[in-house]
Structures are given as structure tokens and as C-alpha cells.
Amino acid sequence: MDCNCVSDLLLTPPVPALWTPGFAFPDWAYKPESSPGSRQIQLWHFILELLQKEEYQGVIAWQGDYGEFVIKDPDEVARLWGIRKCKPHMNYDKLSRALRYYYNKRILHKTKGKRFTYKFNFSKVVLVNYPLLDMASSPFLLAQNHFNGGAATPDCSPVTPEALQSLFPRLPDSGRGTSLFDRGAGAPGPEGDKLRLDTFPFLGSGTPCYSKPPSMLGPYPRNPAFDYSWGFNPYLPGAFSLNNCPKLPPGSLYPSHFYPNPLQSGLSQLPHPFSSLLPPGDTAGAERGQSGGTTNGSAGSQPPRLCIPPYPGSLLQGRTELGNLVPGLGERERGEANNNVLGSGGGGGIGMGLGLGLGLGGLGLGTGGGGRQSPSDRRGGVKQDPESDSELEITDLSDCSSENENEPDFPLAKEPRLGGRPHVLEAKTGGLAGTLPPLSSLPPPVSPHPLKSLVPLTPPPPSLPPSLSPSLTLVDRHRETDSLKLAHS
DNA sequence: CCCGGAATCT
């Protein structure tokens, strides 16, 4: 409280009246402000956040295996983290300690032999946020799950970041530079929503395939298992089903209050996946282009949200599995218990998929103008120049109470040492590579996964671009993971 | 760098 960090501000979403705490991260993963105790963003969220922002590609980026990322600039990451947490004395050593802290939780593990390289266990990450998700139901997760032969290796049974990104995709044009600390601006205007609706007839204002989250329908216990702060609740009937879609009033498909995102400064910045369909120039935030991000994100409008009704085509046409799942929700427990889901692939739901495969891979980064403006770019600057940080918007620590630390000063603009540490993957990142975790390393498809038949192959609506064909992407990705799996064996 | 124990803080 004493720390009026940017993060604090950002983590305080304009919670609409309809908002209930029902949709939030599990407690251990994220404490919304309303909840007692720590409300700070967690490190791994922050990491994901950074990874997601194109402007931080120079600092941290996906690299190597699925889920693997490299901290290209440890000091910078630490600095950003320190800023976020109002810990001026944060450094990589401490940060890495905190990362190590995740090993036990199996959210992260270290890629041995590669400095500054860690790997997300996306299965865990997903589970954390979608604890009820039956891994057996997701081709991605399933394939990934087989990765380790179902063994309970503490190591990776990672869901591909790709899969994760299908859930929480990084906006291909994230180059518009919503800053990590800019939460408000660039909210998808009505235009954007409209467009999306237009693009997806099934989402059309006339027939919004959305149903109210349980929390909206009535009170339910605040069970972490029900928390979906990333905005998309796979367990919502409307999420997966084309049927039984209670209609919302026109225009209410993306009501900001419907899926307000508590992770305001974090994953909430994840854009609507469909926004990648927006024609260039349309998007609300497009104006930012090269400005290198916003200066302050209080546009007053709603923050960008992730309201993802997964693409229905990739879902079972029926509601069945979910229908079966949902009633059992209450019995599920939280946290680690959900790890079981990983191994308990067995009989579970079938082919309900995650509604992923939005074909992001086919979309250009379109990050439009300006090229990216990695914070590390300023490494060419001078250390003593406090201004050099201003372009980051993150660096304003004036709000940071220095009660904790008697020394108020952050190591402001760090000494740019572009040549200092090895900058991995600097060249390769032409466009999309920076946005998506590397897929290129994957071997070519080998053979269809036997379970492929479980994947709904419903053809996409005609209006859908080919790249969005879920049947294609799903299968393809399935193959990818499959072949990857083979490669590992 | 990386690891993990321990004390401490919030």
C-alpha cells in the first residue's frame, strides 16, 4: 500500500459492477487486489507478460524449445521486475532466485547448459488458469502430455506456448506497443468489436454465442478452480458450444464488464485473438504505431481484454463433454491437485479441444510501422541519462515509496551493453518469430496422431480465412507436437 | 551462472 507503484495502479482495474471475484487466478497464482494478502503480480506472470510484448524482445524472448525463453538481458529484466515490484535493489540474482522458486511448483524449470534460459511448463500454466481443463481433451495438451510418456516427470510436460498463445495469444501487431504498464489505452473500440463480430458470424451481435459465466448467473463459492482471469473460461458452455447459446443483447459480446480482466497490466493485455483479423489500420490502438508505446494508459476506456470465445469450429459441436464436466466442478480442488489432470488423461472428455488453432502462425506480425522498439534499444544510450528510460514508461518510480529502501534510486537507465552479454536470436526475429514461440525447429509432420480422429474437423465457416481453419491448424499442430514427440523418443 | 537453504518481509 505504501508503494504506489505503477503496478498498483495498473492492477486496479475499473471493476465494473457486474464483476465478481469469481474470475480470477487461483489464489496462489494471482491475488486480485480485492483479496487479502499479496496482490502483486507474480513473477511468472510478469515474465509471460514480457515475453508477450514485442517491445521487450530484446530483453527476453521465446527461444529454443517450446516454452523456452531466454533472458537476453538479465539486468534489464531484473530492473523491470524491480520496478514493478518497487524493489529498487532487485537484480538478476534475486530474480533468478525467485525463478528457482518456481521449480518446485513446476511452473518453470531451467534449461541446463543455456545461460539465462528457462522453460515454462505450460501445462502447469494452463492448469493454473484452467484447472478443470481435461488434458485429455485437448489435442495440444494431450500431445504434450505424451511428451514425457505421461510420466510425472518434474520436467516438462509443457503445453506448447503456441497452444497457450492460442489461448492467450500475443497480438501479432502488439508492436503498437501497449506498454506493460499502460493498461487502459488502446482498448478495443466499438469498431474493433464490431469487426470481430462481422468476421465471425457466429459471434454476430445477433447471435452472440456467449453465455453468462456461472458467476453471473448466481452466486457460487469463490473456488479458485473457477477462476479465469484470462478472460476466457473454457468451461463456460458458451465457450465451446455453438448450441445452447443464450443470447446476449446485441453488442454485449464483449462487454467490458463481462470478462473484466483482473490482470490488468499483465496477461490482460493479451488481445483478442480475433483482433489479429482486424485489417491493418483499424485497430483502436493503431495510432500508437511507432510512438514506442503509450505514455500513460489512462485513456479512460476499457483495457484490452481477452475475451475469447474459442473458435467454435474447433470445438465439439455438442455441449456434451462440457456438460458433463461442469457439474463436477465443485468437486475439484485447487492448486496442485489439478496436476493430476495431466496424468489422468485416460477416459476424460474427448476432443473438445481448446478451441485453439487460430492460425496465428499464418498471420503476419503486421507490427506495422516503426519496427520494434525494444527497451534494449536504448542500450545505446548513456547510463546517467534518466530520460532514456522515459520511453519505457515503466521507469517512473516517483510513485514508488522508498520506505522500504532508504535509497530511493533505481538504477535508472542501465548501462547499455549491447555487446556485453550474448544476445541470442537477435537476427532471426524478423517478424512473427518474435511473437510466437519458435515453431520452426519442429520436424515436419510425420503421421497423423491416432487421436486426431477425436479432433473435430468441422469445417470453418466460409467467412473464415483459411489460416483460421481450426481443423487445419489443429491437425497440423497436432502433428507437430506428435512428431516432436516422436523425435523425442 | 546456477543452486538451494535460511531468514525475513509483505
Add this chain to the structure above:
DNA sequence: AGATTCCGGG
């Protein structure tokens, strides 16, 4: 609980 801080050790 989730860090943060410190630290000895590899």
C-alpha cells in the same frame, strides 16, 4: 504464499 535478501557452495 510469494517473494526478497543474503549467502555458501559448485
